[in-house]
Amino acid sequence: MNLKLSTRQVDGVTIVDCSGRITLGEGSVVLRDAVKDLLSKGQKKIVLNLADVNYIDSSGIGELVSAYTTVKNQGGELKLLNLTKKVHDLLQITKLYTVFDVKDDEASAVKAFR
Amino acid sequence: MAGDRFSYKLDSTLETVDSAEQTASRIASESGFGEDEVMQIAMAVREAAVNAVLHGNAYDPEKKVELEFERTSEDLVITIRDQGKGMDPAKIPDPLAPENLLKTSGRGIFLIRSFMDDVQIKPSQAGTEIKLFKHVHGAPAGGKEASQ
Numbered sequence: 406m407n408l409k410l411s412t413r414q415v416d417g418v419t420i421v422d423c424s425g426r427i428t429l430g431e432g433s434v435v436l437r438d439a440v441k442d443l444l445s446k447g448q449k450k451i452v453l454n455l456a457d458v459n460y461i462d463s464s465g466i467g468e469l470v471s472a473y474t475t476v477k478n479q480g481g482e483l484k485l486l487n488l489t490k491k492v493h494d495l496l497q498i499t500k501l502y503t504v505f506d507v508k509d510d511e512a513s514a515v516k517a518f519r
Numbered sequence: 520m521a522g523d524r525f526s527y528k529l530d531s532t533l534e535t536v537d538s539a540e541q542t543a544s545r546i547a548s549e550s551g552f553g554e555d556e557v558m559q560i561a562m563a564v565r566e567a568a569v570n571a572v573l574h575g576n577a578y579d580p581e582k583k584v585e586l587e588f589e590r591t592s593e594d595l596v597i598t599i600r601d602q603g604k605g606m607d608p609a610k611i612p613d614p615l616a617p618e619n620l621l622k623t624s625g626r627g628i629f630l631i632r633s634f635m636d637d638v639q640i641k642p643s644q645a646g647t648e649i650k651l652f653k654h655v656h657g658a659p660a661g662g663k664e665a666s667q
Contacts, residue, residue, distance in 0.1 A: 428565075429533065429536065429569055429573075430533045430536075462562060462565055462566065462569070462630075463566055463569070463624070463626040463627045463630055464569065464624075466626055467622075467623035467624050467626070468623070470621055470622070470623050471623045473621075474621055491558065495630075498630075498633050499614065499615070499626055499629070499630075500615050500620060501620065504620060504621065
């Protein structure tokens with residue numbers, strides 16, 4: 406299943422609800438374009454809600470890293486929300502779990518920007 | 520799996536990557552692996568196929584990716600061969616090193632090694648062969664030496 410994204414605003418924070426797979430090809434490109442688009446609109450407080458993402462390959466991991474550093478380099482912040490067990494485990498074994506700011510509930514993710 | 524071993528050749532495209540992953544998932548399921556192991560095997564094969572298509576054959580339409588599945592008494596063995604210049608596994612940086620953590624690539628081989636019981640990488644001027652081993656349930660662990 407290809408990656409589908411929808412965005413919404415909560416207290417000045419952009420929540421990107423992701424659904425599907427973040428893998429080499431279309432999935433990675435969709436995410437990259439979405440983050441670029443948000444930054445171009447000045448939306449620099451971003452939460453990627455990965456609740457419905459149950460598969461990420463190494464390219465997808467790279468895309469998450471790229472999104473994180475791109476947002477950070479532009480003075481913004483990107484947090485990850487609601488990791489599935491598979492994605493959580495992947496970030497653990499790649500030692501990225503402590504790099505990303507990972508949240509388990511939306512309210513605390515939004516609050517963490519203040 | 521219909522027999523103990525079968526192989527086929529695929530074009531150097533992204534569709535090949537998806538196809539390799541799906542075939543691996545199906546065969547791992549048929550071989551009796553659990554859900555988590557099936558996911559691990561399928562992802563390892565996907566990563567190896569990505570390497571073959573992108574880094575090995577570099578999307579060259581003249582070059583093929585060969586995929587081979589073999590079920591032995593001890594292992595499910597999956598071999599992926601490309602026709603590229605040959606990858607030197609010793610030159611792959613450690614993706615867990617602090618200076619590499621924020622790199623956007625270079626985690627494929629690491630994930631393969633994490634998910635499989637043994638991995639053998641044989642580069643040559645005719646291409647790279649990567650052999651992935653997953654012990655079937657009840658088979659003794661160990662006994663094979665990885666190339667790196």
